[in-house]
Amino acid sequence: MFVCICNAVKDTEISKAIAEGHNNIDALKQELDVATCCGGCQPVVEFMIEEYADKFIQLNPKLFKEVA
Numbered sequence: 195m196f197v198c199i200c201n202a203v204k205d206t207e208i209s210k211a212i213a214e215g216h217n218n219i220d221a222l223k224q225e226l227d228v229a230t231c232c233g234g235c236q237p238v239v240e241f242m243i244e245e246y247a248d249k250f251i252q253l254n255p256k257l258f259k260e261v262a
């Protein structure tokens with residue numbers, strides 16, 4: 195499902211980027227260009243960060259320690 199319509203970014207791409215350590219909005223903007231046009235997707239992206247980052251941190255704490 196597309197989350198960022200402006201830049202054609204899907205939820206799967208966002209969750210993958212979060213899992214790779216892009217666990218804040220600025221990192222995701224830089225990595226995927228989400229929320230860089232109209233900004234309408236930003237609340238959803240921030241929700242995904244809150245939902246997924248904690249789970250991925252628990253799975254791979256070393257990765258997030260290096261990025262954070």
Ligand code: FES
Nearest residue numbers: 198200231232235
């Ligand atoms: S929908 Fe993501 S910037 Fe417009």
